Amino acid sequence: MRHLLGTDGLDPAVATQVLDSAETMKQTLLGREVRKLPTLRGRTVITVFYENSTRTRVSFELAGKWMSADVVNVSAGGSSVGKGESLRDTALTLSAAGADCVVLRHPSSGSAHRLASWLDGTGTAVINAGDGMHEHPTQALLDAATLRERLGDIAGRRVAIVGDVLHSRVARSNVHLLAALGAEVVVVAPPTLLPAGIDSWPVTVSHSIDAELPAVDAVMMLRVQAERMHGAFFPSAREYSVGFGLTEARAALLAEHAVVLHPGPMMRGMEIAAPVADAPSSAIAEQVRNGVHVRMAILYHLLAAGAEEGQQ
């Protein structure tokens, strides 16, 4: 693995390796007073965030620091991006400054791929931390880690992804990863919030959440991404919530063992009711916890090995 740009086309064997490593990382750090491993000493990870983020940025920073890498955070607001520097020049600058890995969050779909092509030959690895409406592979991997932990296995499980699939990179990455790992995925959304070309995804499509909930092993609720909505996709927030929100009454339809996931940030009362988010069936806090371990595993797989794989 040279870069991690998406889960579409990611080798399921590699994904499984990352998940295994993440589990070991978690086990290794469990109950330790000092959460520090020497593995990435001397490596530099630079996170570049052109979009707001709490979870992803913090967990990448912790993941790097817990493995003794030097982590530098660049946000669009406080950098030369504000002076009009292009993404390409920013990337080349960071690489020239000595970044072994650039973690990029950007509002444009495909930006991580572009960045990787610009940095080809420099030996700098690129991790996509969310590019527009395209992919968010590290989120998908941490969701998979959480599902594996809760359900034991992913192959043969049925997972519903509910909500704003159109604007969601989390949905896209999860669909490809879960399908590759052998899960059955059903996406549930109003027709206006489904992307064109959904027929070519490895999923079944449904418009009724009530019909799907009783048969699933996990349900992943998506946030309605108001910041990406430039038009009327549904009549009102209240109507959306009535049609597609995971209310307490709906949560009662779920099987006993079923897991509720949400990539965050949550809009309580909109796509998920507060009591459902806090119920024992909810794995939302575990998702965040696993996020650090999964990102440690990803950094380990990208950065720990040397010359043979990279080109330094």
Added chain:
Amino acid sequence: MAPHTRGAGETAGQRELLTAEDVARTIARMAHQVIEKTALGSAAASPVVLLGIPTRGATLAARLAERIRTFSGVEVPYGTLDITLYRDDLRHHPTRPLEHMEMPGEGVDDRVVILVDDVLFSGRSVRAALDALREHGRPRAVQLAVLVDRGHRELPIRADYVGKNMPTARDEDVAVQFDEVDGRDSVLLNQARAGGADTAAAGGERHEGEGDRT
């Protein structure tokens, strides 16, 4: 995993240093030495923990614990200590998979920890193990037990319990096989490989334990 293909017994360029009976005898002797040196079972003795370095060190730790129980009646807790994240040669190899780690519930604080590995070579695995161990607590003392000491140390490290000392050439390869992992017990000496499957050998950098065989 191991680049060697072998039927029963030896193949060309390969010499069996210890047979299955030798391996069993050697482990039994090591168990007796551990009991004697740590005064196991006596009132004044500090509690002992065996920690194996995966993969075959872990197997050896389990076998030692079993022998010790048979000989002395003392139940010695054992576990595995994965050292991958503490290695100093990560950059010289393709990504290594992480091994599972199992710490005995009692922990290592104030105990005599005996690190267990199959082959002692450069000493770098043991250095990594000492670093890894430090994160789990403060043992009263740390000792080292190996089935085979093949020489060529690169660090000031010495084993407290050695199954067998075997002088080897640097470019030879000692492969320990255990029934649990390899389907048979034996220790094999592989003569220098000319242009073998070993890419890591190019720089002359070799390590004991699992690293010896990558």
